[in-house]
Amino acid sequence: MTTDVWLPFAPEEIPGLPSAADHGLTYRFWDGGDTFPADPADCAFYVVPYLKGAEIAVRPLAGMARAEVVQTLSAGVDHVQAGMGPLHPGVRLCNARSVHEASTAELTLALILASLRGIPRFVEGQRQEEWRSGFYPALADKTVLIVGYGSIGSAIEDRLAPFECARVLRVARSARDTERGPVHPLAELPSLLPEADVVVLSTPLTEATGGLADAEFLARMRDGALLVNVARGPVVDTKALLAEVESGRLTAALDVTDPEPLPAGHPLWHAPGVLISPHVGGSTSAFLPRAKRLLARQLTHWTAGEPLDNVVYTTA
Numbered sequence: 001m002t003t004d005v006w007l008p009f010a011p012e013e014i015p016g017l018p019s020a021a022d023h024g025l026t027y028r029f030w031d032g033g034d035t036f037p038a039d040p041a042d043c044a045f046y047v048v049p050y051l052k053g054a055e056i057a058v059r060p061l062a063g064m065a066r067a068e069v070v071q072t073l074s075a076g077v078d079h080v081q082a083g084m085g086p087l088h089p090g091v092r093l094c095n096a097r098s099v100h101e102a103s104t105a106e107l108t109l110a111l112i113l114a115s116l117r118g119i120p121r122f123v124e125g126q127r128q129e130e131w132r133s134g135f136y137p138a139l140a141d142k143t144v145l146i147v148g149y150g151s152i153g154s155a156i157e158d159r160l161a162p163f164e165c166a167r168v169l170r171v172a173r174s175a176r177d178t179e180r181g182p183v184h185p186l187a188e189l190p191s192l193l194p195e196a197d198v199v200v201l202s203t204p205l206t207e208a209t210g211g212l213a214d215a216e217f218l219a220r221m222r223d224g225a226l227l228v229n230v231a232r233g234p235v236v237d238t239k240a241l242l243a244e245v246e247s248g249r250l251t252a253a254l255d256v257t258d259p260e261p262l263p264a265g266h267p268l269w270h271a272p273g274v275l276i277s278p279h280v281g282g283s284t285s286a287f288l289p290r291a292k293r294l295l296a297r298q299l300t301h302w303t304a305g306e307p308l309d310n311v312v313y314t315t316a
Contacts, residue, residue: 002026005045016296018303032056045069058083078205093313099290100282105155111253140164145196148203193220205232215240233258
């Protein structure tokens with residue numbers, strides 16, 4: 001009987017993988033195609049294909065009777081965790097912490113700066129051959145609130161540092177202290193929202209964060225504030241957000257939406273003050289080298305019987 005490892009990249013393209021011969025492994029390439037590379041029952045370590053959707057991600061799980069590890073290449077795991085019910089107890093689900101921080105933080109700053117400085121308006125002006133000069137908001141002297149202060153939230157603050165922000169406020173599930181300052185618990189979020197000019201959502205999608213940015217949340221944001229969502233679409237109540245941006249009270253920059261992909265004709269496409277990018281926070285040239293390093297590291301830990309990184313859930 002073989003011990004299979006399913007990879008979404010050809011194994012010869014991943015430097016540092018443990019030797020298959022030395023560890024009794026068979027590396028199988030599967031990137032979400034219609035045909036499985038082998039019997040899922042022989043798979044012990046499953047790396048979920050990247051950006052192929054929840055249906056493909058969970059399709060082989062029901063047959064993985066010998067699974068020990070499910071490794072995503074995304075920061076969020078909600079699309080996979082929901083399909084792990086058929087697995088036996090003790091299967092570890094790991095996310096891709098260390099892979100997406102740089103790319104997502106870059107995009108967050110790009111969305112903030114583009115929204116504040118009027119870049120979409122300039123692009124449209126260029127198309128129309130119109131010189132749209134004037135005064136525009138700066139990021140300097142603004143207060144930025146980061147909701148979801150994990151590794152991505154911290155990377156966002158790294159990149160905010162040179163921009164002379166007045167303050168950076170941090171919120172996570174529970175309170176803690178960092179070298180930069182305090183991280184406030186989620187319970188304090190309502191009192192912090194009115195203080196922020198820019199609110200960045202970088203939290204995972206959980207039962208606690210689904211619909212977090214609802215009508216009450218948005219109403220607490222100060223007039224003229226910018227909401228940036230690089231988390232998951234359902235963290236924001238789309239109907240409530242539309243009401244705020246259509247009134248002109250808030251603006252928004254969204255890398256993720258609910259629904260997603262955003263269908264043609266949806267009012268978000270043309271809502272005033274809304275900038276949309278098509279869920280590309282992690283989809284850059286920085287992805288592949290970091291993803292491959294993560295897989296080599298995780299498989300080295302696993303074959304050596306060492307603790308894995310980034311374990312976010314274990315089946316019971």
